[in-house]
Amino acid sequence: MMGIILLxxxxxxxxxxAKRISAAFSIPQISTGDMLREAVKNGTEMGRLAKTYMDxxxxxxxxxxxxxxxxxxxxxxxxxxFILDGFPRxxxxxxxxxxxxAALAKEIRTVLSLEVxxxxxxxxxxxxxxxxxxxxxxxxxxxPPKAEGKCDKCGSSLxxxxxxxxxxxxxxxxxxRKSTEPLIRYYKGTGKIRSVRAxxxxxxxxxxxxxxxx
Ligand code: ADP
Ligand code: ADP
Ligand code: ZN
Numbered sequence: 001m002m003g004i005i006l007l008x009x010x011x012x013x014x015x016x017x018a019k020r021i022s023a024a025f026s027i028p029q030i031s032t033g034d035m036l037r038e039a040v041k042n043g044t045e046m047g048r049l050a051k052t053y054m055d056x057x058x059x060x061x062x063x064x065x066x067x068x069x070x071x072x073x074x075x076x077x078x079x080x081x082f083i084l085d086g087f088p089r090x091x092x093x094x095x096x097x098x099x100x101x102a103a104l105a106k107e108i109r110t111v112l113s114l115e116v117x118x119x120x121x122x123x124x125x126x127x128x129x130x131x132x133x134x135x136x137x138x139x140x141x142x143x144p145p146k147a148e149g150k151c152d153k154c155g156s157s158l159x160x161x162x163x164x165x166x167x168x169x170x171x172x173x174x175x176x177r178k179s180t181e182p183l184i185r186y187y188k189g190t191g192k193i194r195s196v197r198a199x200x201x202x203x204x205x206x207x208x209x210x211x212x213x214x
Contacts, residue, residue, distance in 0.1 A: 001107045002027055002081025004213070005088070007183060008114030009176045010169065011121040011128070013198050013205065016137050017114070018085040020206050021213070027081040030072050032065050032089075034135060054163055057171030059089060059179060066096040073104055081109075089180045094187075111187040112209060114198035118173070125169045129158040143202060 002025060006014040015031060022029040036054065039047030050060045069087050072078070088094040101107060116124075127140040129149075133156035138145045145152050163172070187193040194212050198205050 001109065002213075003101065003106055003108040003110075004081065004083045005108055005111040005187075006083060006085045006114065007111055007180075007187070007193075008198065009116065009118075009121055009180070010172045011124040012114035012116050013124075013202070014085045014114060016143075016202060017112075017198075017206055017209060018083045019136070021083055021209065024210070025081065025213070027083060028075075028077050029083050029085055030069065030078075030087065031085040032060075032068060032087040033085075035068050035072070036060060036065075055168070057163060057168040057175065059175055062090055062092045062096070065089075066093060066100075069097065070100050073100060073106060078106070082106075088183060091179075091182055091186060094183055108190075108192060110213060111190070111193040112212065113184055113187075113193055113195045114205075115195055116198045120199060121173065122166070122169060125164050126166065128161065128164050130161055132156050132159055 004021065004027075006018055008014050015033075018029040018031065021027070036047070036050045040051045040054070041047070046064060050064065053060045065087060069084070073082065084097075088097050097108070124139060124142065127142065129138045129140060129145070130136070131138075131151035131154065134151060134154045136151050136153050137143075138158060145158060149158050150156070151158060163169070184193065196205065196208055196212070
């Protein structure tokens with residue numbers, strides 16, 4: 001069972017690396033951020049609730065995201081493994097995940113802790129662009145698309161996320177430090193955590209991750 005958690009601050013490269021790991025190991029990327037944005041787009045009741053937190057750079061309540069992940073982990077494509085990208089983000093979420101995986105006879109094998117200097121995160125998030133159709137991620141300077149504003153993979157247009165503006169990013173970084181960073185200690189206690197230097201070349205970081213996972 002290849003259960004993987006990608007832990008790291010906003011902008012650490014979780015989504016970028018999760019997409020590669022998912023393709024290489026044929027296991028699904030489970031991004032709570034993507035699932036919440038999908039719910040917002042579909043205008044569901046949950047989406048409307050989540051949006052009020054996401055717009056402020058706050059965390060969506062634990063019970064909401066725990067419910068999403070619990071349902072998602074039961075899908076047949078999670079049989080071989082899965083990559084959790086952006087979940088858990090709080091200690092109660094991590095505790096709930098322990099209960100859910102035990103109940104479903106699944107197991108977290110590795111927690112990858114992506115480490116990036118704080119000052120780099122703001123620049124990464126301000127320049128992030130996302131494909132409206134396939135979700136591929138780019139950066140205006142660090143990982144530009146071949147044609148400006150267009151996705152390399154599917155040709156659709158790229159947008160800047162609503163919450164990738166300076167004041168919202170600052171709030172997200174504060175919440176990361178307060179609520180999510182304590183998970184590093186939580187997972188140190190399990191012996192499953194591996195830290196990954198996540199600055200520099202995207203391919204080189206991915207190669208380090210593959211070495212850890214193999
Ligand atoms: P997260 O999912 O952790 O918030 P992303 O994968 O969306 O992070 O990456 C945030 C931004 O930084 C994106 O614009 C992405 O293209 C860019 N990025 C990802 N990895 C690197 C890297 N190693 N160096 C520079 N920029 C990067
Ligand atoms: P990033 O990695 O760039 O911070 P995500 O796409 O993972 O962004 O998340 C976007 C927003 O969705 C978060 O700022 C938060 O409001 C909400 N969110 C995503 N995952 C969770 C989670 N596990 N718990 C609470 N809120 C979440
Ligand atoms: Zn695309």
